[in-house]
Amino acid sequence: MYQTIDSIRVWGTPLENAVSQAVTCSRHGNVVQVLLMADHHKGYSQPVGGVVVYDGQISPSGVGYDIACGNKAVRTNLHYDEIKDKISAIMDQIAKQISFGIGRVNKERVEHELFEDDAWYIYQQFGKHEHDSLKALAKSQLGTVGSGNHFVDLFVEETTGMVWVANHFGSRGFGHKTASGFLNLASGRKFSDKAPGESMDQPPSLFDLNSELGEMYFDAMTLAGKYAYAGRDFVIKQVLDILGAEATFEVHNHHNFAWKEEHQGKEYVVVRKGATPSAPGQLGFIGGSMGDRSVIVKGVDSQENKDAFYSTVHGAGRIMSRTEAAGRMNWKTRKRSGGKITKEQMKQAIREFGVELRGAGTDESPFVYKKLSEVLKAHENTLEILHVLKPIGVCMAGENEFDPYKD
Structure with missing residues (x-):
């Protein structure tokens, strides 16, 4: 409750700095409701784990810099017993074949x-150079994963072993x-x-939303959403090819996005930053550490x-910031x-949990979440848990990567 x-409306233990941000959000614009999910923490302008419901408005700072960040998860036709002796080699291949890290272009x-x-x-509208350079960047990076908390993982389902x-x-x-x-445009x-x-x-x-900039931003955000979906589709296919497996079930959604949704008999814009849509019957993937x-x-x-x-x-x-966990970086040394x-x-923690880890720094260790x-538990009245997945392989960008493409 x-x-x-x-x-x-706050689920879980309130964090004062995130609540303060949420209150600020509630006092600007045509706000219907502001909510904090139980995983909330301070973000840029709008808290991560924060939801703001607007009447006829949209917030590019609320959606954030990593537009359409999200997850795709698929169940394969393989049982754990079929790969348990190959996990180390599989994770090596994933780390080698998939492009992790900042500014990386896809090998394919x-x-x-x-x-x-x-x-x-x-x-x-912003000039031929801007159009051509952005499209070229998008083409070169489609199917790359980035760094920060972005990952490609293998799991085993606890009840079935799949x-x-x-x-x-x-x-x-x-x-x-x-x-x-668009944040530049919003500031003149x-x-x-x-x-x-x-x-x-x-x-x-x-x-x-019905202004020229509002319509342009919504269309651009939607395009970025299609781009994110395409990238996640491509990476999942790469891993399935490495495994020699097929997908038998999938879940795919964003958690940094704005949706036009009907609530209480009226259409609103729901801006979710680090929050997953969860309408009755809607599936979602929620990741642990x-x-x-x-x-x-x-x-x-x-x-x-x-x-x-x-x-x-x-x-x-998160319960610990990146700097608190890993220390302050000296970029010269x-x-x-x-x-x-x-x-x-x-x-040691990862070994004890039985995970093959590739990449990652201590700022993504289990201790920071x-x-x-x-x-x-805080959301038990709003969702049903269908499948519990234990990680057996985790692949992320290497430590000391600074990712300018903010979550």
Whole structure:
């Protein structure tokens, strides 16, 4: 059950800095309701795990820089017994074949019909160079994963022993530049201007949905969503090919996005940053840490789910910042100092949990996240857990990668 703090509906344990951000969001624009899911923590402008429901408006700062970040998960036709002696080699191949890290281009150029989408007209409004360079960047990075908390994982389903594959990433540099450009426009700058330093606590940027900029942003965001879907589809196929497997079931959705949805008999814009849509019957993937279970869930028809505007968590939620966990980075020496978590602690925890790990720094270790079971407990009246997945292989970008394509 949730509690209400300064009109904000809050699930789980309230974090003061995130609640403060949510209150700021509630005081700007045509806001119907602001909500914090149980995995909430401070974000840029709108909290991660935050949901803001607008009447006729959309917020590019609310959607954030990693437009359409999300997950795809598939159940394969393989049983754990068929791969248990090959997991190390499989993870080596995943790390070798799939492009992780910042600014990376795909080793294999991916052709896709989305590059013929009419929505590319938007970028032509800002000049031929902007259009051509953004499309070229998008083509080169389609199917790359990035760094930060983005991953490609293997799981085993606890009740059946079947193998699952899941990934987590968004629209890469294309989405980041799209977000930056529209945030510039919202502040009266040109799309391609270099943005000044940003404050985490600044009020949300807003467009009226029926304005020219509002329509353009919605179309651009939708295109970035198609791009993210295409990238996650491609990466899942790569892993299935490595496994020699087929998908028998899939779940695919965004958690950094804005949707036009009907609630209480009226259409609203629901901006979810680090929050998963969870209407009755709708499936979702919710990831734990590399040392915790993940789950496939289904939204249920309950009053509490209606009160949540059919939203739920997207993960476990951080309890430790990246700098606190891994230390401060000296970019000249490429070394960190002062972190609370050591590599040895992370490696031991992962070994004990039975995970083959490739890449990742201590800022993504299990110690920096809440336990997913505790987070889900706060939402037990809004969802049903269908499948519980234990990670057996985790692949992420290497440590000390700085990713400008913010979550």
